[in-house]
Amino acid sequence: xxxxxxxxxxxxxxxxxxxxxxxxxxxxxxxxxxxxxxxxxxxxxxxxxxxxxxxxxxxxxxxxxxxxxxxxxxxxxxxxxxxxxxxxxxxxxxxxxxxxxxxxxxxxxxxxxxxxx
Amino acid sequence: xxxxxxxxxxxxxxxxxxxxxxxxxxxxxxxxxxxxxxxxxxxxxxxxxxxxxxxxxxxxxxxxxxxxxxxxxxxxxxxxxxxxxxxxxxxxxxxxxxxxxxxxxxxxxxxxxxx
Numbered sequence: 001x002x003x004x005x006x007x008x009x010x011x012x013x014x015x016x017x018x019x020x021x022x023x024x025x026x027x028x029x030x031x032x033x034x035x036x037x038x039x040x041x042x043x044x045x046x047x048x049x050x051x052x053x054x055x056x057x058x059x060x061x062x063x064x065x066x067x068x069x070x071x072x073x074x075x076x077x078x079x080x081x082x083x084x085x086x087x088x089x090x091x092x093x094x095x096x097x098x099x100x101x102x103x104x105x106x107x108x109x110x111x112x113x114x115x116x117x
Numbered sequence: 118x119x120x121x122x123x124x125x126x127x128x129x130x131x132x133x134x135x136x137x138x139x140x141x142x143x144x145x146x147x148x149x150x151x152x153x154x155x156x157x158x159x160x161x162x163x164x165x166x167x168x169x170x171x172x173x174x175x176x177x178x179x180x181x182x183x184x185x186x187x188x189x190x191x192x193x194x195x196x197x198x199x200x201x202x203x204x205x206x207x208x209x210x211x212x213x214x215x216x217x218x219x220x221x222x223x224x225x226x227x228x229x230x231x232x
Contacts, residue, residue: 035220044119045207045223091160103211104150104173105221107160 002027004094006108013082014116021077021111023092029053034068034075035093035105045091051075082115089113120144121224123208129230135196138227142189142210148172149191150211150221151183155204166191198231205229 003026013019025034036048049059051068059066063080079086089112093105120143130136142149151163162175166185177183180198185191195202205228209221 037223043205043228044225045209047119047220047222050220103148104162104165104175105152105160105209106162109159 002094002106004092004108006111008111010112012114016081018080021090023075025073025094029096033095036077037091039089084115087115119222121210123224123227127228134198138193140191140208146210146212148211150209151193152207153204200231203231
């Protein structure tokens with residue numbers, strides 16, 4: 001069975017601090033896909049990034065960066081120079097390969113991030 | 118804006134009632150997914166449809182059913198509602214990919230309150 005663990009339930013930092021959100025996953029699939037979604041106070045789920053299991057290259061997008069480490073089954077998300085607008089609940093999710101029935105997303109419990117001015 | 122639309126945005130009803138949630142996927146997407154977000158269960162997959170056919174089922178109660186119509190919109194029907202069914206229901210869509218699944222984009226959700 002697939003499982004995603006986000007051990008940090010809540011994080012609170014002051015604006016401009018860097019913050020890292022942890023994500024650890026479990027799967028028996030050799031090919032799988034990892035995602036991060038953001039849920040701002042308005043409630044919608046916003047896609048941030050997708051990473052394939054065979055691509056361990058880290059990615060940076062502006063103030064956001066992602067560190068994928070297959071050896072530790074982790075896919076951590078770092079926000080540099082955080083801003084108040086980054087306040088949201090962040091979800092890490094896992095999906096299997098393209099076989100039928102495997103495309104569902106398995107979500108972690110989410111990390112509520114609060115950026116204080 | 119993800120391009121996925123859901124109606125209604127809010128729904129308040131009583132126990133024992135039946136409701137229908139509606140979802141229109143992004144233009145061109147053939148696959149639709151339904152998820153439930155509740156405080157105690159978190160975000161859970163309910164069911165997936167591809168081009169009108171059911172493809173995968175998750176933790177969906179027998180009181181719940183869904184379908185996808187020829188125009189690709191989908192409806193989630195919830196019947197004999199209980200207090201515990203109060204939750205945020207999301208629809209997501211993707212272009213079905215094999216072997217590589219494609220990213221799911223989520224609608225704004227329907228908040229269901231059962232009184």
